[in-house]
Amino acid sequence: MTVGMSLELDRVRLSYTGTPVIDGLSLTVRPGEILVLTGPSGCGKSTVLRALAGLLTPDGGRVLADNAEVTTTSGDRGMVFQDNALLPWRTVRSNIELALRLRGEPRATRRGQAEHWIDELGLAGFGNYLPKSLSGGMRQRVQLARGLAGAPRAVMMDEPFGALDTQTRGAMQRLLIDAWRTHPTTIVFVTHDVDEALALGDRIVVLGRAGQPLRAVLEVSEPRTGQPREELRAEIIAALNHTVAA
Ligand SMILES: Nc1ncnc2c1ncn2[C@@H]1O[C@H](COP(=O)(O)OP(=O)(O)OP(=O)(O)O)[C@@H](O)[C@H]1O
Ligand SMILES: [Mg+2]
Known part of the structure; x- marks a missing residue:
């Protein structure tokens, strides 16, 4: 059975024009986990996914897939976008x-x-x-x-359910979990929705702005059980608010 690959951002800086969007981000994605990336609009979530997919080359630091530097896209690393x-x-x-x-x-x-x-x-x-x-x-x-x-061996998902109504969205989350259980792979999943993050993630990462890109890395104990998790929810919201205030 294929097990997912590890992914790593090592002090990564990502820019489109002069000013970096992400600066000094280090983060490891464990093989076979669902890692959720959240954070305010424009903080660089999609940018990070593009770098992991090999669509964007960092101008500082390194992106690694199974400890090998990512220099291009590869069939091993898939992408799913929100827009069709x-x-x-x-x-x-x-x-x-x-x-x-x-x-x-x-x-x-x-x-x-x-x-x-x-x-x-x-x-x-x-x-x-x-x-x-x-x-x-x-x-x-x-x-x-x-x-x-x-x-x-890894799939980057950029708000794939963002445009769906709540009910369809819940059904899609369950479908994804089922498919991932049957076909294990590493998933990096971007969402704005705190409940979606809690429904899917083994870990939830809250991104901030360029100078301080990583705001929180929260471990979900017994993930995907459908529990309400009020405490963790409050922690994510606090990290998000901190991001906005900074
Ligand atoms: N192709 C591009 N060219 C220039 N700047 C870009 C490009 N794509 C994104 N940016 C800028 O990089 C920053 C981060 O964008 P990114 O799309 O990664 O944010 P995001 O966290 O995914 O936002 P959202 O939640 O709205 O999807 C923004 O300031 C955006 O304007
Ligand atoms: Mg985005």
């Missing part, structure tokens, strides 16, 4: 098959694997549909299938 990045002219099945091809799945087994993921994410019967004829929740399921299919 499905290819509109390809069917659900064909979108998933494409992801499998990019991960090196042999042609002969791609169709069967795609069907497996279609079933796994509750999309049975929709394989021939085009993305435009699916609901938002279903499109996100296809996105999840694409992110997880082919057993990448």
Whole structure:
């Protein structure tokens, strides 16, 4: 069985123009955990995910995947975004098959694997549909299938459920947990939603601004049991508020 890879940010600085968005961030993601990244809008969550995916090169420090420096994107490290990045002219099945091809799945087994993921994410019967004829929740399921299919050893997820209604969102969180239990991998999951963070994370990281990028790393004891966790919730909110006030 594939176990997830470790990811590490070692004193990382990330910039688009002159001023760094993230400066001096060190953080280790343990193999096979779900690490949630949260923090105020614009603090650099998506930027950190891009660096972990290899889409953005740090201008200071290092990004490591299984102790090897990340210099480019790799099929081993998948990404799932909030906005629907499905290819509109390809069917659900064909979108998933494409992801499998990019991960090196042999042609002969791609169709069967795609069907497996279609079933796994509750999309049975929709394989021939085009993305435009699916609901938002279903499109996100296809996105999840694409992110997880082919057993990448890490998947970065950028607010994948951010645009969904509360009920659909809860269902998607459960689907994700089930799929992750069946196909263990390392997940770095970005969300604004404290309850989503508590529902999913083994650990919850609160990011702040460039000068002091790491505000809190909170361990969730017995994660994903659906407990209310008022104390931890209060700690996250306090860390977030501290971030805003700084
Ligand atoms: N392509 C880009 N070019 C220039 N600046 C960018 C680019 N992408 C992001 N930024 C800037 O970097 C900072 C961090 O952006 P990022 O998207 O990582 O934040 P975020 O925490 O994901 O925010 P949100 O919660 O709104 O998604 C912001 O100030 C943003 O304006
Ligand atoms: Mg973002």
